[in-house]
Amino acid sequence: MMHAxxxxxxxxVGQLRSLGFEVSGTAEQACTTAVCGLNETNARxxxxxxxxxxxxxxxxxxxxxxxxxxxxLPGLAQFKQSKVG
Numbered sequence: 885m886m887h888a889x890x891x892x893x894x895x896x897v898g899q900l901r902s903l904g905f906e907v908s909g910t911a912e913q914a915c916t917t918a919v920c921g922l923n924e925t926n927a928r929x930x931x932x933x934x935x936x937x938x939x940x941x942x943x944x945x946x947x948x949x950x951x952x953x954x955x956x957l958p959g960l961a962q963f964k965q966s967k968v969g
Contacts, residue, residue, distance in 0.1 A: 889942035896948050899937075903929045911951035919959025927963050930956060 893911040900907045900918050904926065907914035918930060934956055937944060944952075 889940075891937060891942050891944045891948050893945070893947055893951075896937075896951070899933055903933060905930075911948045912955060915951040915955035915959075919955060919963070922959065922963045924967075927960060931960055934960070 893914075896911045897907055897909075897914045900914055905914075905918045907917045909917075918926075922930070934952060937952070
């Protein structure tokens with residue numbers, strides 16, 4: 885039997901919590917909460933998590949990928965943009 889590593893909503897919420905984000909709920913809700921009030925330190929941690937997830941060998945379930953694409957990536961981009969201008 886083959887074992888595949890999967891990143892589901894609970895995994896994402898757990899990883900966000902391990903970084904110090906106080907999140908709960910679905911992946912979408914957790915990502916929305918995580919990008920509120922970003923500072924340099926937690927934005928860097930969040931960027932590292934996204935990079936780790938996207939470059940790792942685990943399969944990211946569609947709901948998690950959508951939450952990252954819809955909430956985390958735009959939130960990080962907006963934070964970065966606010967620091968430039």
